[in-house]
Amino acid sequence: MNKALWATISSLLLLTGCATDAEHTTDLGSTGHVHNVATNGSEMWAGTHEGLYQWEDDSASWRRLGPSFDVMGLSYHDGTFWASGHPGSELDSPDPIGLIRSGDGATTWEAHALSGEVDFHMLDVSESSMVGVAANYGAIVRSVDGGANWETFDVPPLTDFALNPQNPQQLLIATGEGLLLSDDLGESFTELDVPAGITTVDWSDTAVVIGSTSEVFTSPSPTGPFTVLDHTFSDIGAIAASGDVIVVLDAGEVVFSVDQGQQFLAN
Numbered sequence: 001m002n003k004a005l006w007a008t009i010s011s012l013l014l015l016t017g018c019a020t021d022a023e024h025t026t027d028l029g030s031t032g033h034v035h036n037v038a039t040n041g042s043e044m045w046a047g048t049h050e051g052l053y054q055w056e057d058d059s060a061s062w063r064r065l066g067p068s069f070d071v072m073g074l075s076y077h078d079g080t081f082w083a084s085g086h087p088g089s090e091l092d093s094p095d096p097i098g099l100i101r102s103g104d105g106a107t108t109w110e111a112h113a114l115s116g117e118v119d120f121h122m123l124d125v126s127e128s129s130m131v132g133v134a135a136n137y138g139a140i141v142r143s144v145d146g147g148a149n150w151e152t153f154d155v156p157p158l159t160d161f162a163l164n165p166q167n168p169q170q171l172l173i174a175t176g177e178g179l180l181l182s183d184d185l186g187e188s189f190t191e192l193d194v195p196a197g198i199t200t201v202d203w204s205d206t207a208v209v210i211g212s213t214s215e216v217f218t219s220p221s222p223t224g225p226f227t228v229l230d231h232t233f234s235d236i237g238a239i240a241a242s243g244d245v246i247v248v249l250d251a252g253e254v255v256f257s258v259d260q261g262q263q264f265l266a267n
Helices: none
Strands: 034-039 044-048 051-056 061-065 070-077 080-086 099-102 110-113 120-126 129-134 139-143 160-164 167-174 179-182 200-203 208-211 216-219 236-242 245-250 253-257
Touching: 034 070, 034 236, 034 245, 034 253, 044 070, 044 080, 044 245, 044 253, 051 070, 080 120, 120 160, 129 160, 129 167, 167 200, 200 236, 208 236, 216 236, 216 245
Parallel strands: 070 120, 160 200
Antiparallel strands: 034 044, 044 051, 051 061, 070 080, 080 099, 099 110, 120 129, 129 139, 160 167, 167 179, 200 208, 208 216, 236 245, 245 253
């Protein structure tokens, strides 16, 4: 893999179409596949095979934001969307997309790094730290300078990971069995005392949220203790959290809580 990247790519990705009021759905399954979820504590998003969708309470539906493309990796940090995947018909980009970004609510996207090189299936960003699973290389990579330069690094087999949004050096890795914490962005890891079978993780501004395939646990600290939420899930695929909001991708359906997991609703 080429670890040297463009320090700045300023060209805007041209769109051959844009989202309209017709890009609403009450069934995200109609998009083909939901890959991931994200939230900022007030809005909820789902990255799908057909683009990035935002939940709208007023219409009780999902509205596509911007162009249609395959959103394989997704992260939201400090008002900016970061994504990776494949271009589709409405995004003029090499395939794979590499790392793209949007600062206007996902209306338009801009190439940032690794265009035509990397397909991130997992992605997280915290300040200048970036970590991604480059599926087409079978490697996990990191950048400490906002994507100007990247390097591979060694980690145990993982099922999910999350960066601390308030400390870009801290990284949590779910292994399918437990949870590992790094305070130096992956140079070393400490095994944490958590419930067995942890496959998903997110690190919000107020809590660490982890999940097995059927249960979700929360703690104000990665070192615990973790409290199990009173809700049983079918097959958890992804978790996102911010503030009081927890969003869970469960067997392809998006369910959410606005009260720190006391009650979950389907949309």
